[in-house]
Amino acid sequence: VNEFDQMYREVILDHYKNPRGHGTLDEPDAHAEGQNPLCGDEVSIYVAFGDDGETIDEVKFSGRGCAISQAATSMLIEMVQGKTATAVATLDKQELLDEIAIPLTPVRLKCAMLGLTTLKVALHKAKGTPLPDGLAGFDELELL
Amino acid sequence: MAVQAPAPALDARAIRADFPIFEQLIHGKPLAFLDSAASSQKPRQMMEAMTDFYSTSYANVHRGVYVLAERATAALENAREKVRALVNAPDVREIIFVRNATEAINLVAYSWGMSNLGPGDVVVVSELEHHSNFVPWQFIAGRTGASLVMIPLTEEGELDLSALDGIAAQGRIKVVATNHVSNSLGTINPVEKLVAWAHEQGAIFVCDAAQSAPHVPLDVQALGADFVAISAHKMCGPSGIGVLWGRGALLQAMEPFLTGGHMISSVRLDRTTWGELPHKFEAGTAPMAEAVGFGAAIDYLNAVGFEAIEAHEHELAAYALGRLAEVPGITLYGPPAERRAGIVSFNIEGIHPHDVAQILDMQGVAIRAGHHCCQPLMQKLGVAATNRASFYLYTLQEEIDQLADGLHTVRKVFA
Numbered sequence: 001v002n003e004f005d006q007m008y009r010e011v012i013l014d015h016y017k018n019p020r021g022h023g024t025l026d027e028p029d030a031h032a033e034g035q036n037p038l039c040g041d042e043v044s045i046y047v048a049f050g051d052d053g054e055t056i057d058e059v060k061f062s063g064r065g066c067a068i069s070q071a072a073t074s075m076l077i078e079m080v081q082g083k084t085a086t087a088v089a090t091l092d093k094q095e096l097l098d099e100i101a102i103p104l105t106p107v108r109l110k111c112a113m114l115g116l117t118t119l120k121v122a123l124h125k126a127k128g129t130p131l132p133d134g135l136a137g138f139d140e141l142e143l144l
Numbered sequence: 145m146a147v148q149a150p151a152p153a154l155d156a157r158a159i160r161a162d163f164p165i166f167e168q169l170i171h172g173k174p175l176a177f178l179d180s181a182a183s184s185q186k187p188r189q190m191m192e193a194m195t196d197f198y199s200t201s202y203a204n205v206h207r208g209v210y211v212l213a214e215r216a217t218a219a220l221e222n223a224r225e226k227v228r229a230l231v232n233a234p235d236v237r238e239i240i241f242v243r244n245a246t247e248a249i250n251l252v253a254y255s256w257g258m259s260n261l262g263p264g265d266v267v268v269v270s271e272l273e274h275h276s277n278f279v280p281w282q283f284i285a286g287r288t289g290a291s292l293v294m295i296p297l298t299e300e301g302e303l304d305l306s307a308l309d310g311i312a313a314q315g316r317i318k319v320v321a322t323n324h325v326s327n328s329l330g331t332i333n334p335v336e337k338l339v340a341w342a343h344e345q346g347a348i349f350v351c352d353a354a355q356s357a358p359h360v361p362l363d364v365q366a367l368g369a370d371f372v373a374i375s376a377h378k379m380c381g382p383s384g385i386g387v388l389w390g391r392g393a394l395l396q397a398m399e400p401f402l403t404g405g406h407m408i409s410s411v412r413l414d415r416t417t418w419g420e421l422p423h424k425f426e427a428g429t430a431p432m433a434e435a436v437g438f439g440a441a442i443d444y445l446n447a448v449g450f451e452a453i454e455a456h457e458h459e460l461a462a463y464a465l466g467r468l469a470e471v472p473g474i475t476l477y478g479p480p481a482e483r484r485a486g487i488v489s490f491n492i493e494g495i496h497p498h499d500v501a502q503i504l505d506m507q508g509v510a511i512r513a514g515h516h517c518c519q520p521l522m523q524k525l526g527v528a529a530t531n532r533a534s535f536y537l538y539t540l541q542e543e544i545d546q547l548a549d550g551l552h553t554v555r556k557v558f559a
Contacts, residue, residue: 004503004557013558039498039514040528064528066496067558111498 007102008067016067021077023060029053030085030126034118036110041065043073043118047126054084054127059119066111068104073115075099080119089120089129154452160538162187162444173508176543181327181355181487181534182512183377186441190380193440194433205432206406220432223439224422230442231372232363233389237421240388240395241430245354246276248373248388249321251401251425252350253280256371257319259399263289266315268347270295270303270322271524272331275517277321277352277373291315295322297524301329301478308341317345324356324367328518328532329478330461330487332356339368348394354378354386358536359457359485361450364389376434381441385434388425395421402427445537453537457486460535460544464488467548472555477530486535489516492551495558497529503557507550509543 025031025046033044043063050057059080061073076096080088096116097104104112120132160166165185166175177185197219203212205220221236228236242248261267267285269278271294285292293311296304303322311317320342324335335351342349351369353362358379364372371390377383400407400418404427409417418424445453462481465488468474473493478484492500497513504511512532515522522528533547 003506004553007502007506008499008557039496040522041496041498042528064496066498068498108498108502 015071015074019074032122041069178533180536223435244386245373257284261288265290321350330484376438381438
């Protein structure tokens with residue numbers, strides 16, 4: 001199955017099968033739910049800040065969807081642990097894409113970005129940090 | 145639609161030679177195109193008819209007095225007659241060209257619905273509907289104060305007709321709208337029974353035939369429906385054209401849907417009167433070349449024979465259900481083979497349909513993964529999405545083998 005390794009490489013499948021930070025927080029400081037309306041991927045993100053009210057102390061996610069959406073969110077969880085809300089809100093999506101490191105068609109790019117978009121929406125709601133681009137699937141949010 | 149008579153012969157391999165799309169490799173593999181329910185591939189004959197029309201007969205139709213305008217008008221009206229014969233409509237003026245089945249249903253929902261629906265009225269659709277026959281009714285019901293009620297599904301994905309009495313008790317039923325064949329599960333719906341029930345209630349019946357017209361002989365008079373919507377692109381025709389058939393008397397009584405050029409009788413500063421059927425519902429320049437292409441597609445399908453197409457797909461569906469059942473962890477949705485068209489929806493345990501479809505694509509197999517524009521149905525099935533393989537006259541059994549083999553590979557990748 002070598003030809004599939006490029007897309008479904010070991011690390012992606014590992015994150016999919018053993019997602020990091022999988023779960024929920026009872027009283028999150030920041031929370032948002034995102035959906036990919038094209039394929040029905042769902043991700044909910046829960047954030048607790050540290051004593052400074054700014055640094056991400058704990059971050060969890062739950063959801064269901066394709067391997068790309070769930071693995072990318074799992075990788076994101078590892079990336080943002082200990083970062084500030086502002087730093088995450090301005091995190092370039094390329095940093096996450098470099099981590100994922102697989103060729104993505106435009107449709108699958110939406111899958112890969114679902115977690116990051118949802119996290120940025122959660123931070124926006126809690127801290128007023130900038131919203132990300134591409135907010136389809138967040139219709140419950142009053143955006144303007 | 146169940147096939148008892150000996151199946152008429154259909155040579156899918158010979159048919160395939162008419163479809164240039166198959167003359168290529170995808171990711172180095174032969175193309176197994178199993179997504180015809182979304183849109184069919186196109187025969188050379190259809191494309192050549194459109195090219196010929198553009199090359200020899202193109203001008204805007206109607207009103208023009210020169211030769212090209214006459215040729216173009218004749219070509220458009222010739223195509224309209226082919227559609228009339230295809231669906232056995234009593235009168236060619238009842239054939240309205242629109243963009244697609246979705247627009248056809250919107251036409252009815254707006255033109256008929258806005259004038260005839262109000263508080264206390266009930267619009268009945270089913271849980272099996274494509275969004276094309278769900279959202280327009282939900283929207284117009286909301287605008288008019290009518291309520292929207294669903295015919296529920298049985299466990300096998302068929303309409304639960306035992307619920308009809310309860311629905312009849314919920315108010316004045318004005319519209320019953322269902323599909324003929326489900327695009328998602330392939331379920332063949334008992335439209336004749338539903339039409340009879342709708343008419344008993346004093347309701348009109350709107351049939352979304354987008355998924356049946358490509359595959360079975362369609363007879364609007366035998367069906368008994370009041371409106372029937374079809375899309376050319378699902379039946380070897382070009383994209384951008386569909387047809388609404390409606391009963392002449394109903395169409396006559398309706399206000400127009402789109403207004404503007406061509407659809408008028410006279411325009412005065414204070415008042416405009418509408419043109420005759422079908423023009424009243426065909427504002428603006430018609431999709432002329434598309435109509436010509438649709439006409440050629442109808443000729444093509446007639447030459448193959450709809451009975452043969454239906455039998456071929458039925459055989460493929462039965463074969464696919466058998467082959468796919470061998471895949472460990474698979475869940476197959478929908479009714480048994482004898483009560484379904486050439487559509488098979490499934491899920492593989494623990495693997496999202498997008499991942500399944502992606503790995504299949506790498507093996508040259510094109511299937512659809514998603515909600516198939518049927519989110520209410522997906523909610524009913526308790527899934528976010530399914531995989532769907534669908535077949536047509538050019539589908540070979542070996543493409544289904546390629547799918548089945550591909551699914552074993554999918555499982556290996558995720559093992």
